[in-house]
Amino acid sequence: MRRAPKASIDPDLRKSWLRRAYPLVKAHRALLLSSLVLSFAGLIVQVQIPDVVRRGIDDAIVARTASLTTYVWWIAGLAVAQGVINFLARLYLLRTAYEIEYDLRNIVYAHLARMPFGFYDRVQSGELMSRSSSDIRAVQMYLSFGPSILVQCTIALVAFVLMLTINVPLAIVAMATMPIIGLLGVGMRKAIHPVSWLIQSRLARLATVVDENIQGVRIVKSFAAEGRQLDALAESADRIRWAYLRDAKIRSRWNPLLDNLPRLGLALVLLVGGIMVIGGHATVGTIVAFNSYVLMLQPPFRMLGMIIMMGQRASASAGRIYEILDTGSEVVDPPSAAPPPPLTGLKTEPDPVDAGLRGDVRFEGVRFAYPNGTPALDGLDLTIEAGETVAVVGATGSGKSTLGRLLARFYDVTGGRVTIAGHDVRSLRLSSLRSQVGIVPDEPFLFSLSIHDNIAYGRPDATRSDVVAAATAAGADEFVVDLPDGYDTVVGERGYTLSGGQRQRIAIARALLLDPPVLVLDDATSAIDVEVEQQIHAGLQTAMRGRTTLIVAHRLSTIALASRVVLVDRGRVVATGTHEDLLATEPRYGRVLAAAPAGLGFSALGEASAAGSSTAPEGLGFSALGEASAAGSSTA
Numbered sequence: 001m002r003r004a005p006k007a008s009i010d011p012d013l014r015k016s017w018l019r020r021a022y023p024l025v026k027a028h029r030a031l032l033l034s035s036l037v038l039s040f041a042g043l044i045v046q047v048q049i050p051d052v053v054r055r056g057i058d059d060a061i062v063a064r065t066a067s068l069t070t071y072v073w074w075i076a077g078l079a080v081a082q083g084v085i086n087f088l089a090r091l092y093l094l095r096t097a098y099e100i101e102y103d104l105r106n107i108v109y110a111h112l113a114r115m116p117f118g119f120y121d122r123v124q125s126g127e128l129m130s131r132s133s134s135d136i137r138a139v140q141m142y143l144s145f146g147p148s149i150l151v152q153c154t155i156a157l158v159a160f161v162l163m164l165t166i167n168v169p170l171a172i173v174a175m176a177t178m179p180i181i182g183l184l185g186v187g188m189r190k191a192i193h194p195v196s197w198l199i200q201s202r203l204a205r206l207a208t209v210v211d212e213n214i215q216g217v218r219i220v221k222s223f224a225a226e227g228r229q230l231d232a233l234a235e236s237a238d239r240i241r242w243a244y245l246r247d248a249k250i251r252s253r254w255n256p257l258l259d260n261l262p263r264l265g266l267a268l269v270l271l272v273g274g275i276m277v278i279g280g281h282a283t284v285g286t287i288v289a290f291n292s293y294v295l296m297l298q299p300p301f302r303m304l305g306m307i308i309m310m311g312q313r314a315s316a317s318a319g320r321i322y323e324i325l326d327t328g329s330e331v332v333d334p335p336s337a338a339p340p341p342p343l344t345g346l347k348t349e350p351d352p353v354d355a356g357l358r359g360d361v362r363f364e365g366v367r368f369a370y371p372n373g374t375p376a377l378d379g380l381d382l383t384i385e386a387g388e389t390v391a392v393v394g395a396t397g398s399g400k401s402t403l404g405r406l407l408a409r410f411y412d413v414t415g416g417r418v419t420i421a422g423h424d425v426r427s428l429r430l431s432s433l434r435s436q437v438g439i440v441p442d443e444p445f446l447f448s449l450s451i452h453d454n455i456a457y458g459r460p461d462a463t464r465s466d467v468v469a470a471a472t473a474a475g476a477d478e479f480v481v482d483l484p485d486g487y488d489t490v491v492g493e494r495g496y497t498l499s500g501g502q503r504q505r506i507a508i509a510r511a512l513l514l515d516p517p518v519l520v521l522d523d524a525t526s527a528i529d530v531e532v533e534q535q536i537h538a539g540l541q542t543a544m545r546g547r548t549t550l551i552v553a554h555r556l557s558t559i560a561l562a563s564r565v566v567l568v569d570r571g572r573v574v575a576t577g578t579h580e581d582l583l584a585t586e587p588r589y590g591r592v593l594a595a596a597p598a599g600l601g602f603s604a605l606g607e608a609s610a611a612g613s614s615t616a617p618e619g620l621g622f623s624a625l626g627e628a629s630a631a632g633s634s635t636a
């Protein structure tokens, strides 16, 4: 089950990124502190070992005043202790890291899920995916591993103090090269940093190209554009190669320096220590111990550079994550959202004038422009009586699909208001509003789940018989039972293993399962053969019974499903009436129908109506009209 994140990001924009992220660390501070304390303890044990070696050499081997095995046992014991402590420290650190990552991921995803549609109109999905994975990782790394690396750097201090107690001049000699290693480490990271940025952004770009290629593979293939796409890929890959080669060049310039400086340190310890031993001012064991210290100390100094780079990367990543988190959700629940008004109860109502049909839908002087500024509706007035089915007809871009999006409050109106059963949609809780308004989009999205789960998407607890009933009503059952695993057949990604008409019917079933009193159907714009169309329409007729339905009609046969037609032009309703009325009185209606693309039924209209409807050619949708409207009126 999903566990809510233990903390959130501090919303105070004036604070630094680290201060804003602090609550995340604080929520897991017990774990992180345990890990840091343990790792410090491990370091204390670790720096003892060279000292025991020194005493073993000096006392047991050179002076022969003590037993050698005692020291051997000591070292073995310390090593085991260090192993156990390091195991625990590492375990706790990784747990902290993944707990922080889990919280951050959930914070980001929860926010993304609340983002308004306008946000998704703007951003690129590839970019979002990269933000939600690599950026989260970068911040997590710094928040958890940063403190741990700092603790490891304290080993230098502890070891230095220990060395000072053994031999002051030699301690200074042993430490002499460390600051240089530290500086070199920082220098190398500084040189590499811009290149690693370049690599990151170029990898993201490549991911976008690959993503588009895979998502758009049907288009790529249908235009035989594989060659062009490969060229684009090759160019992206080439840019990445170039950046990696630069990275390699910088590394191969700095790494030998960084690797060999410690050897210079060893040589210095041998020189100065050797002279001191010869002069009787130091012991042989001291030289051996200091050798170990020199080797032990250089990794933390090298890591100093890494910390700085991790910090820079985390800061940039945090900036991008905060950009998402700081974008507020525009469509929000009203402060005291009303519970869902009782619009439901339609399915079982035998009498159409009974209480269940009260959910009338009104658009009152609605103005709307999309977040990018594109105007869509310009003072539109439309009332759909409870239980009525209205077809909205208009030229492409006239604002038809926008109506459904405003009704379900994917966007908020810029002016006027949209009401259901007298309630402004903005006064309702989003979740209840959306359970009252069923939407069948023109290009339904199916998840790579079973057919059952796709239909039950809005009501995961639905039983198989509920699902079958919805599918039957939508005219989907007949093809589903023929699939290899019936309702358990898993559809390919986005449902590409199904035909357009089949996907449409699954989407209708999905909407019907919620039994919404208000239904919005966006007619598929793609051509579907007449037989499938009739099946869908048969399903739709059952679906619409007793519901307030708005159909965005792209084809003549769909218009026939409605009792009233509304003609929309440039974001306004310009005429309303029955199909026949409009044909007779409104020249613009005829023009819109005639302008519809061939194969979608409208284009046949001009000829057909001129020739008399009874002679309309079969298969162009017009003949379906007669039957459908006949069937429609009998059920109305």
Ligand code: ADP
Binding pocket: 121, 370, 371, 372, 374, 375, 376, 394, 395, 396, 397, 398, 399, 400, 401, 402, 403
């Ligand atoms: P129709 O369904 O009649 O073809 P729409 O309601 O989809 O028209 O669109 C109305 C206008 O809004 C058009 O100019 C269209 O380009 C624009 N539009 C539609 N969707 C978006 C969107 N997500 N972002 C910006 N503009 C949009």
